[in-house]
Amino acid sequence: MSTVTSGPRRSSPARAAVVVGVATLALLIGGGIVGLRTTGGSGSAPAAQPAGAGAMPAAAPNAAIERAQQRLRQVPGDWVTWAALGSAYLERARVTADPSYYPKAEGALDKSLKLRGRDNASALTGLGALANARHDFAGAARWAKRALAVDPYAAEAYGVLTDALTQLGDPAGATGAVQHMLDLRPGLSAYTRASYDFEQHGRVGDARALMARALQDAVDPADIAFCRYQLGELAWQEGRLDEAEAHYAAGRAADPNYLPLREGQAKVAAARGRTDAALRGYAELTLVYPSPTYFLEYADLLRSLGRTAEADAQVSLAAAAQQLFTANGGSDDLTGSAVALAQGRTKDAVRLAAKEWQRRHFADVADALAWALHADGRDAAALPYARKAGALGARSARYAFHLGIIELAAGDSAAARADLSRARDINPTFSPLDGPVLRSALTQAGVS
16 A cells, blocks of 8 residues: 655654652552652762763863873772773763763773772773663673672662663663662652653653652752753653743753753754754754764754755764764664665665664664664564554654554554554654654545
């Protein structure tokens, strides 16, 4: 059956996970009630920073690196400082989108373990965080469990474990890990992860309430900007553009250096038809933060405007950034699949998404594999994966749109009408490229 198709598309990243303050919340999962409690307590490691890209000024990890290096020149056997240096390198990689710091982080953390092979939870946790950054989520879970065997009160190790299990597609394990983190050290890192856990299960109201409470407790400008971004993303996901725009603007007023806020403002501008502002926003953002995700979003906007050559150039930059990531120990066939789709290499996109699915059964991976199979003309094979993407109940216009388009292509008009309508109800402006396709597909499916 012929159908409307939007061509190659990528899976956008999940909302970053980690923030401040709330009391008991209950999460309904699989028919049972899991309480997300705040019982106080303290762990043994320093408080974690927010996990979003650019959540702290770039100068902060530079200063930490310099302090650690100075200390190690004086006391080269200081295993604690070697671990701190590794974490500072990792933070520097995060705020600059420069994965060349990953080998430096690994070297410093390995040195710490060589100097102190026993009772070194900090180095083990750092290696887990590095594994997460490189998208070795199974490895990250192993490092975190080793750290917790050494120190069961290491809240940051539970944070690493939460992130790893989330990405591995173990929602019950992730909820349990974040509960331990909440029990040990309720704070910015624990509460943002808990908020994301709610969001993954479709509990957007609870996620929003948690982040609003976090914002009330935030004092540091970087933390305020981080909370505002998270709240903006929750509003954006549901198509509440005024609310999203207000949060992004307030976040930039608190900390203009928090880079994801620029992406938020750019996509709202695109949704409102302020094309020049959106293009300018993406151009400025990708210049200072060369993330494959942002290059691909910029390419989508350009392609929606018929500027194909410029879009292709941005996809090439995304591919180069991805190659740099893998050259420094990263593994991300999900992004590789997105780049392949954007370049029209549908069979490569399927192959890479399938490899990623073999490693982890996360919703974004299921969605990406489904969409790659659809682009390759294999809608019967795509349907089970498209359904898996929304199995936890996440309210995602993208998931619903992909499922509806695949159902329409497979000839199931009734299911397509329901899922395409759901995508429209969640957020009709979720993509400059796919929003118009959604409207056309609804017409084709018989929805006025």
